[in-house]
Amino acid sequence: MNAPTKIETTLKDWETDQEVRWCPGCGDYAILKAVQRTLPQIGADPANTVFISGIGCSSRFPYYIESYGFHTIHGRAPTFATGAKLANPDLDVWIVTGDGDGMSIGGNHTMHLLRRNLDCQIMLFNNEIYGLTKGQYSPTSRVGTTSPTTPAGSIDRPAQPCAFALGSGARFVARGFDVSKNLPDVLIAAHAHKGAAFIEIFQNCIVYNKDVFDDFAAPKGAEDRQLWLEHGQPMLFGSEKTGGVKGITLNHVTCGLEVVDVVDGDWEAANVLVHDKANRLIAHMLVEMPFGPFPMALGVLYDDPRPSYETEVVAENARLAAGKEPNLAALLAKGQTWTVE
Amino acid sequence: MASTAAGNPDTTLPVSNPEAVVVRFAGDSGDGMQLTGGQFTLSTALAGNDLATFPDFPAEIRAPQGTLFGVSAFQINFGSTEVDTAGDAPDVLVAMNPAALKVNLPQLKPTGLVIVDTGEFTKRNLDKAHYETNPLEDGTLAPYDVLALNISEMTLEAVKPFGLGKKEALRCKNMWTLGLALWMFDRDRKPLHDWLKGKFAKLPEIADANIAALDAGHAYGETAELAGPLQQVHMDPVPSKPGLYRTITGSEAVALGLVAGARLLRLPMFFGGYPITPASAILHHLAKLKEFNVTTFQAEDEIAAICSAIGASWAGSLGVTSSSGPGIALKGEAMGLAIMTELPLVIVNSQRGGPSTGLPTKTEQSDLYQAVYGRNGDAPMPVIAARSPGDVFECAIEACRIAVDYMTPVMLLTDGYIANASEPWKVPDPESFERAPVEFLTEKNAVDAEGNPVLLPYKRDEKGARPWIKPGTPGLMHRIGGIEKDALTGNISYDPDNHQVMTDARHDKVSGVSLPDQEVEVGEAGGKLALVGWGSTFGPIHQAVRRARKKGLDVSHIHVRHLWPLPGNLGELLKGYDKVLVPEMNAGQFKTVLRDQYLVDAQPVTKTTGQPFTIAELEAAIEEALG
Numbered sequence: 008m009n010a011p012t013k014i015e016t017t018l019k020d021w022e023t024d025q026e027v028r029w030c031p032g033c034g035d036y037a038i039l040k041a042v043q044r045t046l047p048q049i050g051a052d053p054a055n056t057v058f059i060s061g062i063g064c065s066s067r068f069p070y071y072i073e074s075y076g077f078h079t080i081h082g083r084a085p086t087f088a089t090g091a092k093l094a095n096p097d098l099d100v101w102i103v104t105g106d107g108d109g110m111s112i113g114g115n116h117t118m119h120l121l122r123r124n125l126d127c128q129i130m131l132f133n134n135e136i137y138g139l140t141k142g143q144y145s146p147t148s149r150v151g152t153t154s155p156t157t158p159a160g161s162i163d164r165p166a167q168p169c170a171f172a173l174g175s176g177a178r179f180v181a182r183g184f185d186v187s188k189n190l191p192d193v194l195i196a197a198h199a200h201k202g203a204a205f206i207e208i209f210q211n212c213i214v215y216n217k218d219v220f221d222d223f224a225a226p227k228g229a230e231d232r233q234l235w236l237e238h239g240q241p242m243l244f245g246s247e248k249t250g251g252v253k254g255i256t257l258n259h260v261t262c263g264l265e266v267v268d269v270v271d272g273d274w275e276a277a278n279v280l281v282h283d284k285a286n287r288l289i290a291h292m293l294v295e296m297p298f299g300p301f302p303m304a305l306g307v308l309y310d311d312p313r314p315s316y317e318t319e320v321v322a323e324n325a326r327l328a329a330g331k332e333p334n335l336a337a338l339l340a341k342g343q344t345w346t347v348e
Numbered sequence: 349m350a351s352t353a354a355g356n357p358d359t360t361l362p363v364s365n366p367e368a369v370v371v372r373f374a375g376d377s378g379d380g381m382q383l384t385g386g387q388f389t390l391s392t393a394l395a396g397n398d399l400a401t402f403p404d405f406p407a408e409i410r411a412p413q414g415t416l417f418g419v420s421a422f423q424i425n426f427g428s429t430e431v432d433t434a435g436d437a438p439d440v441l442v443a444m445n446p447a448a449l450k451v452n453l454p455q456l457k458p459t460g461l462v463i464v465d466t467g468e469f470t471k472r473n474l475d476k477a478h479y480e481t482n483p484l485e486d487g488t489l490a491p492y493d494v495l496a497l498n499i500s501e502m503t504l505e506a507v508k509p510f511g512l513g514k515k516e517a518l519r520c521k522n523m524w525t526l527g528l529a530l531w532m533f534d535r536d537r538k539p540l541h542d543w544l545k546g547k548f549a550k551l552p553e554i555a556d557a558n559i560a561a562l563d564a565g566h567a568y569g570e571t572a573e574l575a576g577p578l579q580q581v582h583m584d585p586v587p588s589k590p591g592l593y594r595t596i597t598g599s600e601a602v603a604l605g606l607v608a609g610a611r612l613l614r615l616p617m618f619f620g621g622y623p624i625t626p627a628s629a630i631l632h633h634l635a636k637l638k639e640f641n642v643t644t645f646q647a648e649d650e651i652a653a654i655c656s657a658i659g660a661s662w663a664g665s666l667g668v669t670s671s672s673g674p675g676i677a678l679k680g681e682a683m684g685l686a687i688m689t690e691l692p693l694v695i696v697n698s699q700r701g702g703p704s705t706g707l708p709t710k711t712e713q714s715d716l717y718q719a720v721y722g723r724n725g726d727a728p729m730p731v732i733a734a735r736s737p738g739d740v741f742e743c744a745i746e747a748c749r750i751a752v753d754y755m756t757p758v759m760l761l762t763d764g765y766i767a768n769a770s771e772p773w774k775v776p777d778p779e780s781f782e783r784a785p786v787e788f789l790t791e792k793n794a795v796d797a798e799g800n801p802v803l804l805p806y807k808r809d810e811k812g813a814r815p816w817i818k819p820g821t822p823g824l825m826h827r828i829g830g831i832e833k834d835a836l837t838g839n840i841s842y843d844p845d846n847h848q849v850m851t852d853a854r855h856d857k858v859s860g861v862s863l864p865d866q867e868v869e870v871g872e873a874g875g876k877l878a879l880v881g882w883g884s885t886f887g888p889i890h891q892a893v894r895r896a897r898k899k900g901l902d903v904s905h906i907h908v909r910h911l912w913p914l915p916g917n918l919g920e921l922l923k924g925y926d927k928v929l930v931p932e933m934n935a936g937q938f939k940t941v942l943r944d945q946y947l948v949d950a951q952p953v954t955k956t957t958g959q960p961f962t963i964a965e966l967e968a969a970i971e972e973a974l975g
Contacts, residue, residue, distance in 0.1 A: 023827070025827075025839060025840075053825050054819075054820060054821060054822040054823065054824075054825060055819075055820055057819050059659070062830075069827050069829070070827050070829075070839075070840065073825055074825050075819035075820075075825055075826070075827075076825075076826075076827035076828070076829075077659070077662060077689075077827070077828055077829065078827065078828070078829025078830065078831065079655065079658075079685060079829065079830065080655070080681050080682060080685050080830055083651060083652070083655045083682070085652075086647065086651065086652040086655035086656045086659065087655050087656065087658060087659035087662070088659060089645070089647075089652070089656045089659065090618060090620060090645070090655065090656030090657055090658065090659025090660035090661075090662075090663070090667065091659040091660060091662055091663040091819070092659075092663075093618060093643055093645060093656070093660060094616070094618050094643070094659070094660035094661075094663035094664060094665040094667075095663040095664060095818070095819070095820055097820065098663065098819055098820060115648055115649060115652075116648065116652055118648075119647075119648040119652070320643065320645075323638075324638045324643060327636075327638040327639070328638040328639035331638075331639035332639070333611075333639045333640045333641070335607070335608060335611055335640075335778040336777070336778050338604065338607065338637070338640070339604060339608075339775050339776060339778065340592055340594065340775045341594075342594055342595075343390055343393075343394065343539060343594065343595075344592050344593060344594045344775065345393065345394050345396065345592075345593050345594075346590075346591070346592050346593070347396070347588045347589065347590050347591060347593060348590055
């Protein structure tokens with residue numbers, strides 16, 4: 008967030024003259040379009056918008072958005088974003104990263120960006136694989152992922168980006184996926200949040216990890232497998248057509264979430280939770296909610312702003328500078344001096 | 349309570365106007381020796397003597413008390429003529445405990461004066477210092493003048509009226525010692541009184557106790573002189589250029605130089621840093637200068653520190669980062685990006701002993717290769733080395749200027765010695781550095797075939813520099829990055845010929861940086877021998893060459909500030925000497941650069957003990973080369 012004046016643009020205004028070079032059918036295309044749809048909706052100003060990325064397939068993103076773009080080095084996009092935003096707090100900063108870039112080589116920076124709460128949007132494209140280096144397993148790959156570096160299947164347990172983000176102090180955590188029609192709404196909510204907004208976007212790598220998200224992202228059966236969270240609305244999924252409406256409730260004995268059947272639409276009788284986006288405790292449960300026994304939690308999981316880092320830095324700099332004359336001659340002659348005649 | 353001269357009766361301190369005296373204060377790292385040295389330095393400066401200092405302290409913050417590895421020392425060389433080294437061997441050693449005596453005695457001049465606190469020479473402390481017998485009694489000190497005083501007891505006595513606990517009272521020992529030193533060199537106590545009152549403004553009884561200790565030490569000197577063993581030394585002030593003076597350390601000078609550099613360019617400064625010895629002090633200084641449009645950012649690591657600075661430069665600030673060798677190594681990839689994206693950046697490297705963690709608190713010049721060559725790809729970058737604390741100021745301004753004029757990262761090399769040492773500094777007039785503000789590109793800078801205005805982010809000016817375009821500028825949206833770019837549009841280009849063009853452009857831009865011709869510091873342009881130095885070896889080389897020339901030897905001193913690119917005339921200049929010696933505190937790095945660039949038979953004089961060269965070492969090297 009931070010467009011002082013809203014600008015009228017169309018999707019076309021956000022396209023560059025560069026040939027898009029992702030593999031045909033890559034989920035990145037859908038995300039690019041979703042972003043190019045979102046930017047006119049939020050009234051973004053191309054001159055004031057910056058896209059900063061690290062290294063990887065997703066990090067080519069800035070070349071395809073007609074704004075200021077900086078394709079930096081592996082894992083470090085959050086640090087360039089921090090410097091740029093501190094130097095010019097009026098910039099509207101978008102960070103594009105991936106599961107390898109943001110959770111592996113750059114995990115440290117992701118953590119510190121979130122705890123500082125720099126005002127920006129962080130889109131982490133999670134395809135659970137290293138695409139640009141030809142298919143090695145990534146920190147978010149599921150156990151047993153076969154890849155050139157794990158011919159017998161991977162052993163290490165995957166990182167959970169949203170749980171990591173929340174644990175790092177994020178004040179906005181959301182999830183979406185590449186071809187979802189809801190993705191622009193998630194991005195609009197992220198942009199409206201003043202502070203660091205973390206969005207995990209599941210993205211289909213059709214070459215090295217094809218359809219790995221199909222178990223919840225495929226259109227068929229989506230209603231039963233996706234829980235789209237909406238503030239103030241009950242956490243419901245499924246439908247009468249597909250075997251019944253279900254809801255998420257809190258078991259007060261185990262202090263854990265449970266799936267319950269909702270009979271005749273009476274979700275209150277079933278004690279279904281109403282999503283409160285500012286409830287950090289429930290947010291912790293939602294980001295950890297295992298897919299399989301539960302649906303995939305999507306949408307804005309958590310949104311509770313706190314003062315953003317650059318705002319506080321600017322205020323602190325002003326406070327420390329208040330009443331002091333920036334007199335270079337006086338500064339150079341500070342301390343005990345003596346004069347030679 | 350004061351015993352006296354146990355050894356050599358001949359005092360070595362010339363009491364009337366000696367040319368220079370070297371005093372070394374040594375004690376436990378908790379004894380406040382750096383503070384004592386710092387205040388003695390200030391009083392020396394106020395007395396108008398020239399000086400150079402050498403703080404020498406352990407990496408441990410509070411090493412176990414009384415141990416050999418916990419000894420902290422501060423050496424100062426001051427004189428009535430020009431001084432530019434911290435001195436070879438001390439004339440006076442103040443040893444606050446047995447460990448300090450053991451570690452520092454070997455450096456003391458034969459027949460030098462030792463002042464010891466006998467109160468600390470207990471069995472326990474002697475054991476900790478691995479002394480089997482008491483050196484005050486076993487003849488160890490026979491070659492020296494000795495002033496053995498129970499400083500601990502006299503301090504306790506002096507501060508009794510203030511009701512401090514014993515531990516707190518003993519903390520005033522360093523002020524007692526300083527008081528004695530002030531008397532010995534006939535110094536004014538008032539600035540110290542003022543300083544103590546300011547420092548302990550909130551704890552007036554501590555201020556009073558310290559002042560009482562200081563005065564008691566001073567009074568002891570007066571009394572002792574009457575009794576015989578000690579005499580006051582009078583030293584004339586140095587005739588220096590008229591003007592306003594202060595003392596300055598290299599770290600302060602970096603901070604001030606950067607502030608001045610950014611202001612002369614009319615740019616806000618962004619400083620991204622991560623704590624590392626001995627570079628942290630720069631961040632400490634700048635954090636207090638927010639009114640100069642300085643933003644400081646303590647990053648999560650060295651990489652974040654440099655990358656945030658590059659991000660800030662991209663957004664239109666002057667990005668600066670600083671570190672020491674191991675941190676600079678981490679920043680290497682990001683420097684490559686700054687070279688590739690051609691953004692201004694200043695990187696300050698306060699070198700320390702290496703490799704790896706090496707010797708964090710000791711000085712070395714072993715990052716020259718790292719500075720000049722230490723990146724992947726053909727990645728040329730200007731490198732400037734400062735010779736002394738005061739010189740850092742000008743070098744920092746120059747680094748800012750080159751970074752912005754040529755749209756390039758610039759590395760400024762200092763070292764642990766320069767960072768911590770202080771020297772008198774003639775306060776410059778900021779007006780004398782005046783310069784035009786930076787111009788950002790605000791409109792498209794070319795036209796296409798149809799005559800429509802277009803933006804070419806990599807179109808170069810006559811210096812080979814591309815324009816600086818701030819995000820936020822309407823109509824100039826474009827993308828930059830670390831992938832090779834088209835020579836004009838900046839778009840990704842894998843074209844082989846374009847990569848050749850861009851590699852050449854980056855090389856030519858840096859090698860074409862406009863530099864002043866190399867001058868000869870001392871001696872002639874040509875002759876039998878040149879000593880070619882860079883960085884903090886200036887002092888010892890300068891003095892050694894001066895002394896050798898006084899003896900009639902044909903030797904000159906050349907000191908190089910611009911290590912990359914090298915000054916245009918340096919190759920020809922070096923060819924005018926029969927022999928070229930390159931003294932440096934590494935295994936011979938600059939020697940190799942000179943051989944490579946000029947095919948000159950440069951011979952190394954190297955030292956990597958963590959201590960600066962002594963003048964005597966270099967005099968010996970000169971004599972050997974000419975012998």
